[in-house]
Amino acid sequence: MKPQQHNQSKTGAARRQFFSFVKKELLHIWRDKRTLFILLGMPVVQIIIFGFALTNEVKNSKIAVLDQSKDAATSSLIAELNASRYFDVEENLTSYKEIEAAFKKGKIKLAVVLPSQFSEDLKHTNKASVQLIADASDPNVANTLTNYATAVVMDYQDRVTNKQRLPYSIQVETRMLYNPQLKGAYNFVPGVMAMVLLLVCTMMTAITIVREKEMGTMEIMLVSPMRPQMVVIAKAVPYFLLSSINIASILLLSVFALEVPINGSLVLLIAESLLFTLVSLSLGLLISSAAGSQQVAMFISLVALFLPTVMLSGFMFPIENMPFPLRMVSNIVPAKWFYIIVRSVMIKGVGLAAVWKETLILTGMLLFLLTVAIKRFKIRLQ
Structure with missing residues (x-):
């Protein structure tokens, strides 16, 4: 046999062995229903939980109204508050004394006070005041409701x-770009x-x-002609x-269930997601080379990665508000980019x-993690 034909034969055999290992692992995953459920079910469950339950929007908040004017103007304003998806008028109060009592009962989170002569003031002086009293024991909710x-x-x-x-009036015009309805899903979907x-x-x-490695089957696979890295x-x-x-x-749940649009290139979004997947797989290979047992690997994967991903990726808490050392640490968290x-x-x-820039950083992380992981496996398993 000629050298060229011999090399082609070896390449073909190595390719067949590689795909046989891939097929073996696929069959193992298919037989392990619990693993398959975790792999395919957990993303669906988490996107639904974060999209619908864990949201920073405040909806259907119960409020109280103290209408001291009781005219057509105040009735119309109260109707608009009640028609909003953010508020439900729970109580109609008759005096200031009832406001604090309503807050202490825990029934309401906001009280709206409409003074007497509201309509007359609006018509004759072009000015009318509305007082908003919020429960600031939760400052974020109070600020959002007001x-x-x-x-x-x-x-x-x-x-x-x-x-x-109106004369001598200053009007502030606010526009919310990309998310005019301030939906929490727009923030949680990328983070999830x-x-x-x-x-x-x-x-x-x-x-x-x-x-x-624990079962001793890794060493059996490594005696095959295929290189350990390829295994x-x-x-x-x-x-x-x-x-x-x-x-x-x-992506399907985000678009059709959570109504989060894909405004950019779908091809680019999928390509970036696959790149991040490769970074995550390389990180898993590196952890497996350092871990001596499944418990240690599980601990490192869940505890050591979960907290940095949630805390330092930017989707739960703004990185700009963190101390300088934490901002520096966040740069090595792949999820941030x-x-x-x-x-x-x-x-x-x-x-x-x-x-x-972010794509280049993820590519650099992929090359670094994959190189280190393969070298460590070569040293330990060959």
Whole structure:
């Protein structure tokens, strides 16, 4: 046999062995229904929970109204507050003394006080006051509710005055770009994508290889003619394929269930998601090389990665508000850069020119993690 034909034969045999390892791992995942449920079910559950339950929007808040004027103008304003999806008028109070009692009962979160002569003041002096009293034991909710109520009052004012500018009045016009309705899902969907892909890919890859080492089957596979690095990569390929299904399910749920649009390029969004998946798989390979047992691999994947992903990726808490050391640490969290990419491409509709830096950082992380992981496996398992 000629040398060229011999090399082609060896390449073909190595390719067949590689795909046989991939097929073996796929069959193992298919037989393990619990693992399959975690891989495919957890992303769906988390996107639903974060999209519908864990939201920073405040809806259907119970409020009380003290209407001291009781005229057509105040009745119309109260009706607009009640018609808003943010408020439900729970009580109609008759005096100031009842306001604090209503707050102490825990029934309401906001009280709206409409003074006497409200309609007369509005007609004759072009001025009328509305007092908003909020329960500031939760300052974020209190601030949000007062902003919502102020917006409703300003909309009512514009309708009454036909948007005419009054003498010596300063009108502030506010526009909310990309998310005019301030839906919490616009923020949580990119964050959940980063968290789910990182945790699922990293945890499952780390555990499956450590399990092979604990059972002694990894050494059996490594005696095959295929190089140890290719054996390890072959075990990661099925999780890459399953992660692709997760990406598709998350995007479908986001668009059709949570009504979060994909304003940018779908191809770019999928490509960036696959890049982040490869980074997560490489991190899982690195953890599996350092962990001596499944328990250690699970601990590192869940505890050591979950908290940094949630706390330092930017989707739960603004990184700009953190101390300088934490801001520096956040730069080594892959989820931070992927969150910026998804939010920019999916919500803002930008292209690769706007996220090239984040893409380059993720590519560098992929090369670094994959190189270190393969070298450590080569030393320990060959």
